């Protein structure tokens with residue numbers, strides 16, 4: 001059985017390929033102790049990629065979700081993984097503070113630099129369009 005000694009992992013926030021993991025420990029035969037194959041293409045932690053780090057300096061990343069399709073206990077998971085609508089936008093801190101309210105919400109967002117928001121709310125606020133139904137339309141790459 002061959003074990004993989006590299007894996008390409010994805011960014012938690014944007015979902016794009018981010019880092020390459022390399023096995024660090026090998027046995028005498030030169031086989032990695034840990035098979036990294038299962039980690040390939042997965043999100044393994046909440047470290048933002050370079051691009052997302054940049055976004056987080058500029059503002060707060062809003063990730064659209066569909067609460068009805070999400071696991072009811074997603075907020076309690078170690079790596080929260082609600083059903084994502086695909087909406088990804090960044091707003092400035094002061095704009096965030098004007099729009100969002102509620103206990104702990106601002107504190108969370110300022111500290112963690114992102115927040116999951118119901119897609120419907122993002123649409124209601126005019127932050128994203130209803131659906132991405134315009135084929136071929138893309139936002140600045």
Ligand SMILES: [Zn+2]
Pocket residue numbers: 011012013014015016048049050051052053
């Ligand atoms: Zn990213």
